[in-house]
Each structure stands twice: as structure tokens, then as C-alpha cells.
Amino acid sequence: MIKKEEVEKIAKLARIDLQQKEISKMETEMSTILDYFDRLSEIDVSNVEPFHFSFLDGNTSREDLILIKKEEVKKSFPKKEGDYLKVKEVF
């Protein structure tokens, strides 16, 4: 089960301005899904390590190169001023 207030809180954390209708729909759907997922609680994994791919052990690094030209990236900016990305005020 998940409560309406929780859905509202999560939506805020996820930065989605869910409408009231969506919130109650989400509450019902999420509860059905989480009820089904509850079967995980029956299994004891206290001695099990979280999954990782054994063949991907170790870090990989590469030279820090410019792969995409600045002009290309700027083309996608919704709002810009010169070389700067323009955004709304933070507060």
C-alpha cells in the first residue's frame, strides 16, 4: 500500500507536477504493483551480496577528449544567450 501523501511527496522529489487525477490513479496502480512485489519480503538474503557483473570488475578510464562540438550542443538549448544556457531564477 502507498498513501496519497506519499505519492505527492515522491512526485515532488521526482520533479513531476502530477495532477490530482493522476495522483489518485497512481495511488491505486502503485498499490497493486507494490502488493505483488511484497513477495520479496519472504526471502532471506542476509548473507547475499548485491549483484554485480563479475566480468566488469575494475575501473575503465579514457582520455578526457571533446567528443561533441560546442556548437552542436548549443543547437539544442531551449534558451540561450551567447555561449550561455539561460534558465529561470532558482528561487
Place this chain on the structure above:
Amino acid sequence: MEDFTISELYRKLRDKDISALEVAKKYIDRIKEEDNNIGAFLSFDEERAISSAKLADKEISEGKGSLLTGIPFALKDNILVEDLKNTCASKILKDYIAPYDATCFKKLKEKGAVLLGKTNLDEFAMGASTENSAFSITKNPKDKERVPGGSSGGSAAAVSSNMCVFALGSDTGGSIRQPASFCSVVGLKPTYGAVSRYGLTAFASSLDQIGPLSKNVEDAKIVFNVIKGKDINDSTSVDYKKREEKKNLKIGLPKEYFADGLDKEVERLISKEIEKIKKLGFEIKEISLPNTKYVIPVYYLTSSPEASSNLSRFDGIKYGLSIQGEKTNNLFDVYSKTREEGFGDEVKRRIILGTYALSSGYYDAYYLKAQKVRTLIARDFDNAFKDVDIIISPVSPFSAFKIGEKKDDPLSMYLCDILTAPVSLAGLPALSLPLKVNDLPVGLQIIGRHFEEENIFKFAKILEENE
């Protein structure tokens, strides 16, 4: 129009029976004529196809052609091509133009393959029917009242209705194999790390893999061999070292995959195929994958948190849709109204589920727990592969369902992944092989050990030849 495979078309091009330009024009005409009925493509680029085909003809005439030179193909619309739209079937990326080429596309281009266009998908590859596309419905070419499967439904439908010779899709929990099965084409999800994801819009990074959808096993193998390999721009890609081919393949049948819930007709066709495999002289052994009942929660509690992180980049700031009207007073409003407007229902659902599973107080119970059970699911396969070389099962518990049938029932849509998601969680390679049917298509899933795609191809070819 003839239903060419790569090898057939390669011979015709090499022997100058047909030019790459003629081939490209045939497929362009075919798309114009047929795609109104199917809806496989989100965009197609005639001019680009023509100029690549001319280039291919030049290469062939100079004797520099490869197996793929002049072969027309399609890409799922979440794989980037410089200067082409990459919408991910989402309103948030409706007008987004990709600034660079995905590595897999670059490799195909270098081999002279001719891109026709980009195919429909469930928004951000989240779904099992392609109904979650923000733009259009794709119909199953084998029965137009039914879904093509998903999320690579457009790619599967395009290959199935002969609008391209092969296509690339992406598979996170079954998104290549299940549509391949529904549309009666071959689909391969390679081993995790085998193919570079550079230029694939990320959904769930510990699961996503790019792979081919094709008309036969040989074509899937040809394309896979071109796109595989380590890429400096994807740190999870690895040097692909071919494992030694096994002489006498032992086949495993997981008893949990044949439990209740399997459609009767699917069960009948798979049993018939098993009998055939026995007659061909293969040893078949029953195996057990005891943690199968945890697969769906583990898959959704892994992929949704990863999706919620990956999709945080779609915020109305750097690219894509940006809601900055009167009602947006500050940066927070831009984020939350852009995301409200730009994402569809299923994507929102996954982001909410994923954020919830990662949030303070729930992380241990959901995300961490899922990662631990994922270890057990992978271990089940490791144990099974001590006794057998190949595991077979249906790809999907049922064949293609009707358009709209599951649309309003998210959980039942999630359960579509029950036989494909465990393979993804363990990072294993698997191929969907179409069986001979009179009615709706059914695919056999052929699963191999990590990096043993070769054994899968070998076994699948034997079955294909004896179909």
C-alpha cells in the same frame, strides 16, 4: 516484393543483378505503400537513403564492398544518428536532433549499410506493446488487430513486413526478443557488455543492450559480428573474445518456465519443438531456476530506479521540451511542469516507482533487496549452466495480444516479461527463434552462457534448417 535476407541481397549486389540504388528505391516504395497500414516508422529519410545507396554502389564497383554494403536497415528511435531526430517516442524529445552518431550505427555505416529510417517504440523503451508511444500505434503485420510487442515493436514490424532487411532494437527486459516473437522474426539480445551503448538513450543501465532483429539466424549473426566489441565511449563494453564452440550441445529445460499461466497453444508448440530437438539427437535435461517467482519484482525494482536516475536529464533545461510560460515562476516549476507535460503515463509510473524505491526509508527494503535477490537469480543460471550449454523456453507466455487489451492494467503488462527479464538480470545472451505456426507467431527463446552467442547461433540454425 521479394523477401530478401542479407546474404541473398549481398550475392545479388556483388553479381550486379541489382544495384544498391535500385534496392534502396524498392524499399522506399515499399515503406510508402505499406507503412500506412503498419505504422512501424516514426521518421524516414529518403534523401539520406538514396545518397548512402549511391555510395554503396561506388564501393561495390571498386570491389570494396562488405556483406552489409547496400543493405537497407532501420534503427529504433532511441539510437542516435547525427542530424536526425531521436524522439524515443516521447513528447519531451519530439523535436530533438541528435548531435552525434551512436557507435553501433557508425559501425554499420562504415560497412556500407543503408539507413532507411527510425522505428516506433514504447516511450523511452518502457513497455511490451509499443502502445506507450506518444506518437502512433504500430500494428502487428501478422494480425493488424494485435500489438507487435515491445518495446522494439516498430523494428520488429518493419522487418516482419519486409520494409527493411534488418533493424536494430534495444532490449532491457525483453524488448527485442518479445516483439521478434510476436512478429515472427529473429531477435538477439547479446551478452551485457558485448555491444556498445554509446548513443543509445539510457533506460536501465545495468540491463540495456542493443541487438539485431532479422529474417533469419545467419543475418542476426552477421549484424551482431559488426556491432559487437569494446568501445572507449562505453565503459561497460568489453573486448569480445569468442569462446570455443561446443561439439555436443546439452539442452536445459527450466521446469519453472512451464508452470501455470502458459498459454495452451504456446505450450503445445514449444512441446512439439522439444520433441523435434530430441529427434535431432540433442540431449535434453530438466533444470531448475528456483528464484523465478521473484523475477518481476526484482526486474522492476532494478530497472525503474535506474530509469528514474537516467531520465532526470530530461528537465527542460539543456534540450528537448521546455515549459517556461507564465505559470513557471522559478527553476523548480520549469522542471516539474516540463516533465508533467513531456512524459507519458507509463514513464511517469516508472519514475515514481523508481524514486520511491530509492527514497530514504525504502532503499533497503526495495532497491537493495532487489539487488541481492538479483544475485540469486543470476546464480540459478550459473548453476544450471554447469549441467547444460543452452537453455530453452518460450519467449513469452502468450502470443500477441489485442491492441488495447492490457493498456490499462500496468501489472499485467509487467508480467509479459516473466520469461525474458531473468535472462537480462543475469546479463546473458538470448535469441528469439520464430516457430512454424498456422496462427499467431510464437518464438522459442534460446539462452546461452555469457559471450557464447556462437553456440546460440549454431543451435538456432540447426532448428531453423529443420523447421
